[in-house]
Every structure is written in structure tokens, then in C-alpha cells.
Amino acid sequence: MSSRDTILATLRANRPDPAAHELPPVAVLGDMDAGKARFEDALQLLGGQILLPQEGDTLATAIARRFPDAKIICSAVPDFEGTIRLEDVTSPQQAAATDVLVVRSPFGISEMGSIFLSEAQLNSLNSAAHLTQHIVVILSEKNLTANMHTAYVERPEFHTANYGVLMTGPSATADIQGVLIRGAQGVRSLSVWWE
Amino acid sequence: MKVKPVNHAKAAEEFLDDAPHLTFHDERLWDMRQKRDQQMHLLPEWQELRSRASAIKEHTLANLPEYLEQFEANAKKNGIHVHWAADGAEHNRIVGEILEKHGAKSLIKSKSMVTEECDMRAYLEPRGVTVTETDLGERIQQLDGQMPSHIVVPAVHKLVPDVAKIFAKNYNTDPNDNSPQSLAESQRMAARPVILTADAGMTGGNFLVAETGTFVVCTNEGNADLSATVPNLHIATLGIERIVPRMADMGVFIRLLSRSALGSPITQYTTHFRGPQKGGEMHIVLVDNGRSARLGMEEFWTSLKCIRCGACMNTCPVYRRSGGLSYGAVYSGPIGAIIDPTFNERKYSTLPFASTMNGSCTNVCPVKINIHEQLYKWRRVLAEHHELPFVKREIMHMAGKLMGQPTLYRTAINGTEVALSTLPRFVLYNWLNPWGKHRELPHPVKQTFHSWYKKNRLKDKKESQGGKA
Numbered sequence: 066m067s068s069r070d071t072i073l074a075t076l077r078a079n080r081p082d083p084a085a086h087e088l089p090p091v092a093v094l095g096d097m098d099a100g101k102a103r104f105e106d107a108l109q110l111l112g113g114q115i116l117l118p119q120e121g122d123t124l125a126t127a128i129a130r131r132f133p134d135a136k137i138i139c140s141a142v143p144d145f146e147g148t149i150r151l152e153d154v155t156s157p158q159q160a161a162a163t164d165v166l167v168v169r170s171p172f173g174i175s176e177m178g179s180i181f182l183s184e185a186q187l188n189s190l191n192s193a194a195h196l197t198q199h200i201v202v203i204l205s206e207k208n209l210t211a212n213m214h215t216a217y218v219e220r221p222e223f224h225t226a227n228y229g230v231l232m233t234g235p236s237a238t239a240d241i242q243g244v245l246i247r248g249a250q251g252v253r254s255l256s257v258w259w260e
Numbered sequence: 261m262k263v264k265p266v267n268h269a270k271a272a273e274e275f276l277d278d279a280p281h282l283t284f285h286d287e288r289l290w291d292m293r294q295k296r297d298q299q300m301h302l303l304p305e306w307q308e309l310r311s312r313a314s315a316i317k318e319h320t321l322a323n324l325p326e327y328l329e330q331f332e333a334n335a336k337k338n339g340i341h342v343h344w345a346a347d348g349a350e351h352n353r354i355v356g357e358i359l360e361k362h363g364a365k366s367l368i369k370s371k372s373m374v375t376e377e378c379d380m381r382a383y384l385e386p387r388g389v390t391v392t393e394t395d396l397g398e399r400i401q402q403l404d405g406q407m408p409s410h411i412v413v414p415a416v417h418k419l420v421p422d423v424a425k426i427f428a429k430n431y432n433t434d435p436n437d438n439s440p441q442s443l444a445e446s447q448r449m450a451a452r453p454v455i456l457t458a459d460a461g462m463t464g465g466n467f468l469v470a471e472t473g474t475f476v477v478c479t480n481e482g483n484a485d486l487s488a489t490v491p492n493l494h495i496a497t498l499g500i501e502r503i504v505p506r507m508a509d510m511g512v513f514i515r516l517l518s519r520s521a522l523g524s525p526i527t528q529y530t531t532h533f534r535g536p537q538k539g540g541e542m543h544i545v546l547v548d549n550g551r552s553a554r555l556g557m558e559e560f561w562t563s564l565k566c567i568r569c570g571a572c573m574n575t576c577p578v579y580r581r582s583g584g585l586s587y588g589a590v591y592s593g594p595i596g597a598i599i600d601p602t603f604n605e606r607k608y609s610t611l612p613f614a615s616t617m618n619g620s621c622t623n624v625c626p627v628k629i630n631i632h633e634q635l636y637k638w639r640r641v642l643a644e645h646h647e648l649p650f651v652k653r654e655i656m657h658m659a660g661k662l663m664g665q666p667t668l669y670r671t672a673i674n675g676t677e678v679a680l681s682t683l684p685r686f687v688l689y690n691w692l693n694p695w696g697k698h699r700e701l702p703h704p705v706k707q708t709f710h711s712w713y714k715k716n717r718l719k720d721k722k723e724s725q726g727g728k729a
Contacts, residue, residue, distance in 0.1 A: 079556030227535035236482030240397035251482015
């Protein structure tokens with residue numbers, strides 16, 4: 066008998082009575098506020114930032130001001146130029162040189178300040194979202210969902226994407242003597258630009 | 261030769277001798293517990309979430325074979341190679357074969373308690389595979405040749421100078437570097453080139469979703485996503501119990517996991533892997549390693565509900581003051597003490613005694629495992645299986661006899677008063693009394709409650725009865 070069959074047979078022999086343990090209905094609990102203010106508070110709690118436009122700002126001028134030393138600004142969206150397009154980046158090794166990656170997220174979660182990205186937004190080069198030093202995420206207020214329950218119930222991406230990441234602020238660690246450090250091994254900063 | 265039980269008390273003693281480490285460890289973990297409480301108080305539905313999480317897990321465990329088959333079918337449909345490992349040895353062999361087939365010599369990995377359970381690095385490295393842990397805490401532990409001391413924060417027992425010394429030796433950094441920021445940056449700089457040239461990546465995982473064939477990985481540093489997406493070969497290892505039926509169930513668990521673990525609402529990364537990336541290959545190894553047997557243990561099967569948040573460790577006074585390494589096992593703290601004996605009853609026979617039975621672990625558990633009750637039940641099982649050390653067994657035996665006979669007990673208690681006040685220390689504090697090692701025995705009382713009662717209340721009663729008459 067294969068290990069698979071042995072394991073399944075042992076589980077069948079050993080399990081508690083299934084009739085005594087019914088599956089509860091899908092839970093949709095908690096605060097249903099899908100607002101921008103809640104999203105921003107949650108995002109900032111986890112170290113994320115809002116890229117605020119100043120008078121007459123475009124995304125390009127806002128990025129230039131926020132990242133004055135950035136040399137390689139990679140765009141994954143059609144409406145922003147950057148210095149290179151993500152379609153022209155062909156390998157993780159090439160993506161590793163990126164200073165700022167600009168992407169558009171299909172939805173955000175107000176409870177957590179999370180944004181979602183999948184291969185559909187990353188031109189199938191998923192590592193680009195983690196190798197870049199900084200990431201700027203374009204998000205629309207109308208694409209906010211209230212909380213984790215509504216996100217999993219409503220969003221089709223969890224059933225279709227091969228790679229789907231909820232990023233909530235930048236990478237972080239507190240592994241050395243409990244000191245919280247934003248910017249661990251993935252992006253050093255994550256900024257949201259409202260459209 | 262018979263395996264020796266872990267001497268938790270002795271290892272804890274060494275930990276207790278080091279005041280700076282002990283104080284930091286205790287305070288850091290208590291701080292995590294307090295942050296968890298703050299998050300809990302923000303959610304009026306917290307207890308409802310715990311009940312739901314517990315019910316979903318119990319249902320899933322009762323239907324585990326069906327859900328695993330459903331997961332396997334969906335994962336295969338999405339192009340994931342699914343492997344089953346009965347134990348650690350088979351797990352390691354499977355991973356080794358996948359790597360060999362690809363000629364992979366450099367493996368980068370994120371933290372996975374299951375690969376620790378299987379002792380995978382020790383298997384792969386003699387076979388010419390360089391395994392690099394990419395999680396900062398886990399990397400520190402790897403470089404120091406130690407097991408993780410906590411399931412969420414593996415190097416929580418170390419201070420900045422400890423890390424500086426380890427990095428200096430391995431990364432040629434300043435041995436006197438006292439900045440956690442600059443040490444973390446050293447790790448980033450050292451890891452990047454290894455990540456970019458690795459042949460294969462490996463992750464653990466927090467959840468399997470039967471409905472979609474997805475596995476979900478919750479992390480903070482970004483190293484797991486790098487390990488999974490930079491190389492074209494991704495191997496994931498998960499225990500068979502980590503499954504939930506529906507994608508919509510993830511809402512309950514994600515809302516509980518990081519709040520319980522670190523006191524943050526969510527991990528910085530919550531990643532859903534449903535299939536290989538473009539041009540890539542994805543494998544998942546489903547590991548049993550004692551879990552299917554544990555499912556049949558009537559009093560202990562609910563320990564399989566565990567989502568590995570570590571809240572029980574952070575709140576446990578014994579864990580906080582003895583350190584994870586003192587448990588001598590992959591899983592430490594209260595959850596370790598109830599699952600380790602299922603791996604090796606004799607070796608881990610001392611661990612269920614590393615508890616004050618205060619029940620705090622049960623109270624903070626997001627999936628409502630009755631941890632302290634299982635600790636108690638394990639003590640009974642171990643006594644029945646004769647896994648108690650001689651002194652503990654004999655003393656329990658004598659105490660049982662004494663407490664079963666009121667007259668004998670009272671005589672003994674009266675004698676104790678005399679003994680405590682008159683016997684020399686060496687008689688009271690010796691190897692027969694491990695309890696007295698770090699504690700003073702209570703001051704002898706002048707009078708026991710029983711003798712006071714006999715003297716006063718019975719007298720009152722007689723008097724009042726006498727008055728009536």
C-alpha cells in the first residue's frame with residue numbers, strides 16, 4: 066500500500082464521528098465599514114504609507130518627490146511611464162535592480178489595509194513585487210471590501226489566481242531582540258496612491 | 261539503549277541563571293501576549309471567531325480523509341504535484357529526489373516547523389544540497405546550530421550581542437554591532453545573492469484549502485515569497501491537519517492568527533498558492549508523521565486543531581522563564597508539551613509536568629484547544645505507562661495513601677509542623693524534594709485549620725446547643 070493509502074486508511078479508522086462535528090455556515094462577522102479612512106488607519110498601523118498628491122501632482126511627480134534617488138522605476142500599469150516597463154523585465158535577476166515598482170491592485174481590505182496582487186498584475190513575474198526596493202500600489206476606493214470575511218466571500222481572485230498575495234505594509238521583522246524593523250527582506254516601503 | 265527523558269528542569273535552571281536573557285525573554289513574550297489582548301478587545305466578535313475556528317477545525321478533522329482527497333484532486337488539476345509522506349524519513353527522501361531530478365544544489369527556504377520535525381537539513385546537506393534558511397530568526401538559529409526556540413519567533417531567547425557575534429563569524433560583520441537595524445540589513449544583504457542564484461525554493465504553509473487546492477502562507481519578512489517566486493521550483497511542506505474546507509473559512513483564521521501570535525491584525529504577507537507560476541514547477545508534500553495516529557487518541561486528538569500561533573507559549577509562565585530550548589523538542593511551550601509525547605512518550609515524558617496548570621494557555625488559544633486539561637491527562641497517561649521518574653512516582657504514591665486516610669493525613673500534617681520548624685535544612689532540602697530547589701518551604705503554621713475548627717467551632721456548637729437545652 067502506498068503511503069497515501071496508508072495515511073487515508075488510518076485517518077478513516079481513527080477519526081472522531083463525523084456526524085458529531087458539523088460544518089458551521091460561512092462566517093461573515095465584524096465591522097462592515099469598507100471605507101477609505103479605515104483602510105488608511107489599518108495600513109499605517111502596519112507601516113504602509115499613503116502617497117498624498119500635492120497641488121497639481123501627477124503620480125509621476127509624486128513618485129519623483131517621494132523617491133528622489135530612484136534610478137530604475139518599473140511600471141506594471143499602462144497609464145504610467147516609469148523608466149522601464151515590467152513586460153521588458155524578463156528575469157528575477159533583472160527585477161532585482163528595480164528601485165520602485167508601480168502596480169495596480171484589483172482590491173484592498175479596509176479592516177487590514179491589505180492590497181491584493183496576483184500574476185495578472187505582475188505580468189507573471191511574481192518575484193518582481195518582492196525584489197524591488199519599494200512598491201507603489203494604485204488603488205481605487207470603490208474596490209475596497211470591508212474585512213477578511215467579505216474579501217474571501219466576494220473576490221473571485223482567490224479562486225482563479227495561481228499566485229495571490231495580500232501585502233499589508235512593507236516587509237518587517239522583529240526577530241532581533243524584539244525590535245520592529247520595517248523593510249526586512251522584501252519591499253522596504255509600500256505606498257498606496259488613490260485613483 | 262532506552263532513550264532518556266528530556267531534563268527540562270535542569271535545562272531551565274541554566275536558563276534561569278542568566279538574568280539579562282531571562283528578563284528580556286520573559287518581558288518580550290509577555291509584551292506579545294498584551295498586544296494580543298489589545299487586538300482581542302478591539303473585536304466584539306472575538307469569542308465568536310474562536311468558536312467558529314474550533315468548530316471548523318473539529319469538523320475538518322472528523323472528515324480529514326475526504327478533505328485531503330478533495331485537496332489533492334484540486335491541486336493536481338491546477339498543476340501541483342502532490343506527495344504523501346508517512347514520516348519524516350519519507351518526507352526527506354521525497355524532497356531529496358525532487359531536488360536531485362532537477363540537479364538542484366542550492367535550496368532557499370522559509371521557516372517551516374514540519375521540516376524541523378523531519379530534521380530535513382541534516383538529511384539534505386550530506387547529499388550535497390546547501391540549505392539556506394531565509395527567515396532572519398531561523399537563519400540565526402541555523403548559523404548557531406540550534407533548533408528554533410519558539411514556533412513564531414525562533415531566536416527570541418537571544419539578545420543583540422548574541423546575533424552580532426553569530427553574524428560576525430558568518431557574514432564578516434562587526435562583532436560589536438549593537439544595532440538591530442544594521443544587523444537585519446546584514447541579513448538582507450547576505451541573503452539576496454543566495455536567493456537570486458538558488459536552484460529551488462521551499463516554504464512551509466499555514467493552511468490548505470480543500471475547495472480550491474490552495475495552500476496559504478502567512479509571513480512578515482517577505483522571505484517566503486522570495487523563496488517561492490524567484491527559483492522556478494517551489495516545494496511546500498505541510499502537515500495533513502492544516503486543512504480547512506472552504507476558501508471563505510480563511511476569513512476566520514486569518515483574523516485570528518496574527519492577532520493571537522504577535523498582536524498584529526495580519527501578517528505583512530498572506531500568500532495564496534493555487535498553482536505553479538509561469539514556467540515553474542510546484543510540489544506539495546503532505547506529511548503525516550504521527551498525526552493520523554494522534555487523531556485516534558480520544559483525549560488528545562483536538563491538539564490537531566493547532567494553527568501554530570504560539571499564543572500559549574507567550575502566556576505560559578513556565579515557558580517564559582525556561583526558554584524554548586529547555587524543552588529539548590521541536591515544539592516547546594504548552595502546545596509542545598501536549599504533542600511532543602505523541603512523537604516519543606518516554607523522551608518527552610517530563611514536558612507535561614512543565615506547567616503550573618493555571619489554564620492561561622487554554623484561555624488564549626484561538627482554536628479553543630483545552631491545553632491545560634490535556635497536560636493533566638498526559639500526566640495520568642504517563643503515570644499509567646510508568647514513565648514517571650522514581651522520586652515523583654514514590655512521592656505521589658505516598659501522597660495518595662496519605663490523602664486517602666484522614667486520620668493518617670492529620671497525624672502527618674501535625675508532624676510536618678514540627679518537622680518544618682525543627683529539622684535541619686539538609687533533611688528538608690535534598691534530591692528527594694526537587695520542589696524545594698528554588699523555593700522555600702512554607703513557614704510552619706502554629707495550628708492547622710482542622711485543629712482550630714475542632715477547638716473553636718465544635719465548642720461554639722456545643723455551647724449554643726447547650727444554651728438551647
